[in-house]
Amino acid sequence: MNEFIEQKVQLQWHEPKANYDVVIVGGGGHGLATAYFLATRHGITNVAVLERKYIGGGNSGRNTTVIRANYGIPEAVRFYQRSVELYQTLEAETERWIMHKQKGLLWLAHNEAGIRAERARAEVNTAFGAKTEYVGPKEIQEIAPQIDMMGGGVWPVLGGSYHPEGATARHDRVNWALAEGAMRRGVHIHQRTTVIGLRKEGDRVVGVMTDKGPIGAGVVLSAVGGHVTNLANMAGVRLPIRTHPLQAFVTNHYARQFDPIVASMGLLFYASQTARGEMLIGAEIDRQPSYSYRSGHHFLQSCAFRAMTLLPFLRNLRILRQWTGVCDMSPDYSPIMGQTGVDGFYITTGWGTWGFKAIPAGGEQMAQLIATGETPALIAPFGLDRFARDRTLADRGSAGTH
Numbered sequence: 001m002n003e004f005i006e007q008k009v010q011l012q013w014h015e016p017k018a019n020y021d022v023v024i025v026g027g028g029g030h031g032l033a034t035a036y037f038l039a040t041r042h043g044i045t046n047v048a049v050l051e052r053k054y055i056g057g058g059n060s061g062r063n064t065t066v067i068r069a070n071y072g073i074p075e076a077v078r079f080y081q082r083s084v085e086l087y088q089t090l091e092a093e094t095e096r097w098i099m100h101k102q103k104g105l106l107w108l109a110h111n112e113a114g115i116r117a118e119r120a121r122a123e124v125n126t127a128f129g130a131k132t133e134y135v136g137p138k139e140i141q142e143i144a145p146q147i148d149m150m151g152g153g154v155w156p157v158l159g160g161s162y163h164p165e166g167a168t169a170r171h172d173r174v175n176w177a178l179a180e181g182a183m184r185r186g187v188h189i190h191q192r193t194t195v196i197g198l199r200k201e202g203d204r205v206v207g208v209m210t211d212k213g214p215i216g217a218g219v220v221l222s223a224v225g226g227h228v229t230n231l232a233n234m235a236g237v238r239l240p241i242r243t244h245p246l247q248a249f250v251t252n253h254y255a256r257q258f259d260p261i262v263a264s265m266g267l268l269f270y271a272s273q274t275a276r277g278e279m280l281i282g283a284e285i286d287r288q289p290s291y292s293y294r295s296g297h298h299f300l301q302s303c304a305f306r307a308m309t310l311l312p313f314l315r316n317l318r319i320l321r322q323w324t325g326v327c328d329m330s331p332d333y334s335p336i337m338g339q340t341g342v343d344g345f346y347i348t349t350g351w352g353t354w355g356f357k358a359i360p361a362g363g364e365q366m367a368q369l370i371a372t373g374e375t376p377a378l379i380a381p382f383g384l385d386r387f388a389r390d391r392t393l394a395d396r397g398s399a400g401t402h
């Protein structure tokens, strides 16, 4: 199947009903995947996804599409590996070409501490089910000959880790495939519908108030990306989340093939090549928390400079587009999934700069929780209560850039 012969996605729109068993606020990857897995794995289809803009209009349509499981702690490695595997079969399952491509991911170290960190990453990954190996400079050159191993004389590449299952997939296609799969089974998706309040009976959340009127719900799931503190406030839930903008950009077409995804822990950038041949480059969050979708020249200049230090061929390319999303950053760099302490109100958040790769597993696990009322073992460590219990899951280095 290719782009020219595949059929258009078929999205079936409906008028909103007065009540649903499950209302999911946010039509990004996590909201759509939860709806998809509720319908396909549990036969729960009296579900509405409410999206204030258009599906995939948040971070799920703005990211740099990196999929990987090379995290730094056992709980995260297991969870993200599940997602890596679900992505590998998502194309066949949804019968939609999501342009999933396994590329391999190189994570580069520039000093002794970095080398130790990458050796440790390879050990932890191998022990908990992800394929990652330590690689020396010679192997790195073979995988990505375009890298300047001297790092411009300042950032020499001394070693790194290689994660062969590192992949990318076309972000908007992932959103559409999940939306179509859910809608085909009876789920309603309502775009241009903003949740402006939560309806409560006593302490229980029993529905939402939208800009188009009230909707009743057995369960409400918040899947609103960087806007989560606003929604959680409506339920009286205080979250340890700060919202930070994250920017990225693409260049024009690079005539040669650039196979892997390359990330530098020292220079804090990562790069990969899109199916069109553009170089897609991302870096760390803006330091100042805000809900701003503005892109800035400072980011562009600083990130481009760092990227060119290791990939000098970028100097000959031009920047075509730059954009921004707003990220729900948790203090331990791990997601927060599950119940909130308020009956009828669930949450999937803390996806920060790393949640695209988690979309299938996050949706699968949240659907199981909502369908059964039991928290699945895979996401049990990621509950909101971990902060009160002093059981945070610090995985800072694994955000790649931060």
Ligand SMILES: Cc1cc2nc3c(=O)[nH]c(=O)nc-3n(C[C@H](O)[C@H](O)[C@H](O)COP(=O)(O)OP(=O)(O)OC[C@H]3O[C@@H](n4cnc5c(N)ncnc54)[C@H](O)[C@@H]3O)c2cc1C
Pocket (backbone or CB within 6 Å): 025, 026, 027, 028, 029, 030, 031, 050, 051, 052, 053, 054, 055, 056, 057, 058, 059, 060, 061, 062, 063, 064, 065, 066, 067, 193, 194, 195, 196, 223, 224, 225, 226, 227, 231, 246, 247, 248, 282, 323, 324, 325, 326, 327, 348, 349, 351, 352, 353, 354, 355, 356, 357, 358
């Ligand atoms: C530049 C950039 C690069 C990134 N790169 C990567 C990467 O390479 N790999 C990776 O794994 N992750 C990456 N991420 C992170 C990833 O994109 C996110 O973590 C993920 O998409 C979050 O999905 P989500 O469904 O939780 O949120 P979103 O996709 O943001 O969806 C939330 C939706 O909720 C809607 N909404 C908000 N408030 C309301 C309301 N009141 N009523 C109704 N709807 C509402 C929004 O409009 C939005 O569509 C990147 C993010 C950015 C910004």
